Amino acid sequence: MGADLPNITIPPELLPADGRFGSGPSKVRSEAVAALAGVAGSYLGTSHRRPGVRQVVGRVRAGLATLLSLPEGYEILLGNGGATAFWDAAAFGLIASRSQHLSFGEFSAKFAAVAKGAPHLEDPDVIESAPGSCPDPVARAGIDVYALTQNETSTGVVAPVLRPRGAELESDALVVVDATSAAGGVRVDPGEFDVYYFSPQKCLGSDGGLWLAACSPAAVERIERLAASGRWLPPSLSLLLALENSRQDQTYNTPALATLFLLANQVEWFLEHGGLEWSAGRSEASSSILYQWADEHPMAAPFVTDPDRRSPVVVTIDLDAAVDADVVSAVLRRNGVVDTESYRKLGRNQLRIACFPAVEPDDVRRLTGVLEHVIDVLTAS
Numbered sequence: 323m324g325a326d327l328p329n330i331t332i333p334p335e336l337l338p339a340d341g342r343f344g345s346g347p348s349k350v351r352s353e354a355v356a357a358l359a360g361v362a363g364s365y366l367g368t369s370h371r372r373p374g375v376r377q378v379v380g381r382v383r384a385g386l387a388t389l390l391s392l393p394e395g396y397e398i399l400l401g402n403g404g405a406t407a408f409w410d411a412a413a414f415g416l417i418a419s420r421s422q423h424l425s426f427g428e429f430s431a432k433f434a435a436v437a438k439g440a441p442h443l444e445d446p447d448v449i450e451s452a453p454g455s456c457p458d459p460v461a462r463a464g465i466d467v468y469a470l471t472q473n474e475t476s477t478g479v480v481a482p483v484l485r486p487r488g489a490e491l492e493s494d495a496l497v498v499v500d501a502t503s504a505a506g507g508v509r510v511d512p513g514e515f516d517v518y519y520f521s522p523q524k525c526l527g528s529d530g531g532l533w534l535a536a537c538s539p540a541a542v543e544r545i546e547r548l549a550a551s552g553r554w555l556p557p558s559l560s561l562l563l564a565l566e567n568s569r570q571d572q573t574y575n576t577p578a579l580a581t582l583f584l585l586a587n588q589v590e591w592f593l594e595h596g597g598l599e600w601s602a603g604r605s606e607a608s609s610s611i612l613y614q615w616a617d618e619h620p621m622a623a624p625f626v627t628d629p630d631r632r633s634p635v636v637v638t639i640d641l642d643a644a645v646d647a648d649v650v651s652a653v654l655r656r657n658g659v660v661d662t663e664s665y666r667k668l669g670r671n672q673l674r675i676a677c678f679p680a681v682e683p684d685d686v687r688r689l690t691g692v693l694e695h696v697i698d699v700l701t702a703s
């Protein structure tokens with residue numbers, strides 16, 4: 323694009339105070355970064371096996387348990403490698419023989435592909451639907467893991483987190499939810515899942531590289547049973563090692579200490595303001611502004627047609643063919659408003675805007691003014 327990109331300068335008074343609208347890595351609050359800088363000399367570069375860092379891990383685990391209203395007996399596990407590594411860990415240590423996957427975008431499809439590739443597992447049952455929608459799980463005999471995705475980040479679809487019901491449901495089937503871009507920004511009933519896993523660089527306003535998983539007693543039992551079954555578990559992907567280390571407020575190998583600190587800070591920021599109800603409410607307020615704008619603007623429309631499936635945390639907006647969304651995003655980028663590009667493989671004339679809790683609803687309101695301005699200028703000539 324570069325050379326022929328229209329030279330549009332957005333009037334500074336229209337610009338949001340913070341121009342980060344990416345879906346991950348996403349906006350990290352400057353207050354959290356300042357708090358990290360404040361403790362840097364006594365925290366960064368210290369042993370993760372000593373109380374200074376373990377206390378931060380303890381705050382993360384306890385804070386997340388409170389944020390998610392986890393029932394008695396549920397526990398927070400963590401390890402290195404992000405949600406992507408968790409898929410591999412789940413293929414080794416959570417799926418006993420056959421999983422069902424709801425596949426409706428890039429991320430949900432990736433976990434299905436991991437299960438399909440695992441030589442020790444049966445071919446998974448994959449239920450697909452077109453991008454912009456989501457399928458329902460179907461209770462079936464022989465399925466021991468139902469793999470749901472609460473927010474499909476590639477398309478901006480939010481899906482219900484509900485245990486499948488039906489006569490065919492195995493009594494020990496686990497509901498395993500990819501909540502990577504949902505945890506902390508979308509409400510959830512912990513009674514409806516056994517594993518709720520995520521990375522910290524989305525709603526949780528930190529950096530990438532870690533995975534966290536809220537696990538029910540049934541999930542812990544599955545982890546212990548599969549680890550004892552003799553199946554080979556690569557140590558860095560062993561959920562049993564993750565469980566044992568998490569219980570000590572540690573990780574099996576060295577974690578990124580800055581990521582842990584920023585995560586603890588964000589979780590406590592949510593809790594100080596009222597918890598998940600508050601953080602999810604902020605995302606809802608932000609995304610409503612964008613959906614309403616897109617509904618009303620003649621050149622824009624929400625991509626997800628069913629209003630109940632429109633994500634409160636990742637908003638996808640299709641633009642009229644008369645306006646090139648890539649040009650809009652590039653103009654925004656040149657003016658310091660970044661990462662509004664659509665998911666690359668979706669291939670639509672689309673903007674994708676994260677409304678994670680760290681994003682100020684007022685900045686989202688300003689963003690609609692910026693979009694208005696850029697679209698006006700681009701269509702005027």
Ligand SMILES: *Cc1c(COP(=O)(O)O)cnc(C)c1O
Pocket residue numbers: 346403404405406407429430471473474475500501502503521530531
């Ligand atoms: C971002 C994302 C992932 C991948 O997370 P990593 O931390 O990069 O491994 C997986 N699932 C969903 C739904 C995501 O949004």
